[in-house]
Amino acid sequence: MKKIAIMLLLIISFLIVGCSSNIQPILQGTYQSDFDKDGYIVQFAIQTDDNSFVEYIDNREVDRGTYEQKQANVYKLKSDKQNFEITLNNKNAFEIIINQLNNGNPIQLINIDDTPTYSSTDFDDVEAYKDLLN
Numbered sequence: 138m139k140k141i142a143i144m145l146l147l148i149i150s151f152l153i154v155g156c157s158s159n160i161q162p163i164l165q166g167t168y169q170s171d172f173d174k175d176g177y178i179v180q181f182a183i184q185t186d187d188n189s190f191v192e193y194i195d196n197r198e199v200d201r202g203t204y205e206q207k208q209a210n211v212y213k214l215k216s217d218k219q220n221f222e223i224t225l226n227n228k229n230a231f232e233i234i235i236n237q238l239n240n241g242n243p244i245q246l247i248n249i250d251d252t253p254t255y256s257s258t259d260f261d262d263v264e265a266y267k268d269l270l271n
Contacts, residue, residue, distance in 0.1 A: 162229035167254040168246035173239035182253035196256040197266040237269045
């Protein structure tokens with residue numbers, strides 16, 4: 138009887154701990170995609186200090202702006218070039234659509250670091266990459 142009671146307490150404890158660990162991640166740091174169908178990689182650097190973001194395609198800065206949290210896991214990103222919403226999932230990832238990349242299909246960006254990573258934009262073809270957002 139004592140063993141059954143201990144076993145039940147252990148099972149209940151595991152269930153409580155397992156169910157309570159469903160914590161929603163926070164939008165912060167560096168998010169990166171895999172190569173899309175066209176061979177591009179999209180990155181976002183999210184800075185929580187001033188609610189800003191920088192968007193890169195193949196390490197070329199193509200956009201920057203601010204964001205605000207609308208709901209628990211929904212964020213609105215605003216810049217001079219575009220305004221859009223993202224929904225952060227439990228795996229600390231989100232999807233975006235850039236019509237000129239990945240055949241217009243969603244591109245998944247996964248958090249690769251909690252610290253935002255910024256790239257140098259000293260490239261000769263930055264304008265061509267910015268045109269991908271149009």
